[in-house]
Amino acid sequence: MSTTAERDPGKTQAWGAHAPTGLAGWVIRICHALPGTSRIWYRLTRLLRGPIKRAPVRPFDVNALGMELRLLNRGNFCEMTALYAPQFYDVPELDWLAAQLADGGTFVDIGGNIGLYSLAMAHRLGSRISIHTVEPDAELSARMRFNAEHNGLSINLAPVALSDHEGIATLKIDARQRGQNSLQDGTANGQADTREVPVNTLLALCQSRDITRIRAMKIDVEGHEPRILGHFFDNAPETLWPEALLIEHVHDDNRLMQRLIDALGYVEQGRTSRNLLLSRASTTGG
Structure with missing residues (x-):
């Protein structure tokens, strides 16, 4: 069952009402002060955050990624990284995306979660870019909207799931790790921890x-990347294909990465432990 904090993590209170104090404040200050130069320091943040992570779910108002963000202490991996160790949060990926978008254009963020990528790009690049963020989980979307509005950032939210068809599907909620929510075909039929969402x-x-x-x-x-992108590349005009593509590569059972590189003209510009950074061959220098 969701806690009160999960249902409404202080969204009705102004930012600052949940400033970390006591032990939580000390831990977060120490973690934020550690250098972002070595994974040794990141592992130390994981040790230090233990008592706060094990406490009941609650929001904290912190300065992170150059913004004033409201973040929960557990239940969402990317959110916890931004809360306890923002200096380690997907730094290569965010820097690469910002460079791709430096001259403006449209950024599409599929699987937005609480919108950290979208918020970071909006904060760095402002009105130069148009951001469309796809997130079907209403709880995650609500927290994204709070942080965007508080920081005066413009994000166009699409509260739908994407797939290879249109209709209704079931979003299975992973309460222990919200970033691992998964889409299933068909209706929920009363299943626990599920939501019917438009597709x-x-x-x-x-x-x-x-x-x-x-x-x-x-x-x-x-x-779900192969179903979304498979349909897209089969049906969309080439002029609509993304010029730069950041994609998680750890679920590639359908050999999507091979298709992107061998058949669709994408070139690998970099990789991290979880993501590939790809550009179309014709736009690699852009």
Whole structure:
């Protein structure tokens, strides 16, 4: 069962009402002060955060990623990293995306979670870019909206799931790790920890929002990437294919990465432990 903090993590209170104090404040200050130069320091933040992570779910208002963010202490891996160790949060990926979007354009964030990628790009690049963030989990979307509004950032939220068809599907909620929510075909039929959500294709979403060119896209949808992108590349005009693509590569059972590189003209510009950084061959120098 969701706690009060999960249902409404202080969204009705102004930022600052949940400033960390006592032990939590000390731990977060120490973690934030550690250098981001070595994974040794990151492992230390994981040790230090233990008592706060094991406490009941609650929000903390902190300065992270250059913004004033409200973040929960547990239940969402990316959120915990931003809360306790923002200096280690996907630094290569965010820097690479910002470079791809430096001249402006449209950024599509599929699997937005609480919107950390979208928020970071909006904070860094402002009105130079248009951001469309896809997130079907209403709880995650609500926290994304709070942080965007508090920081005066513009994000166009699409509260739908993406797949290779249009209709209704079931979103299975992972309460222990919200970033691992997964999409299942069909209706919920009373299953516990599930929500029925609208489903669209990426092509239809772009058409409904008059998106005709995608400068950069990030996609992280727990293994559903082949269905989303397979349909998209089979049906979308090449002019709509993203010029830069950040994609999680740890669920590639369908050999999507091979298709992207061998058949669709993408070139690997870098990789991290979880993500590939790809650009179209014709735009590699852009």
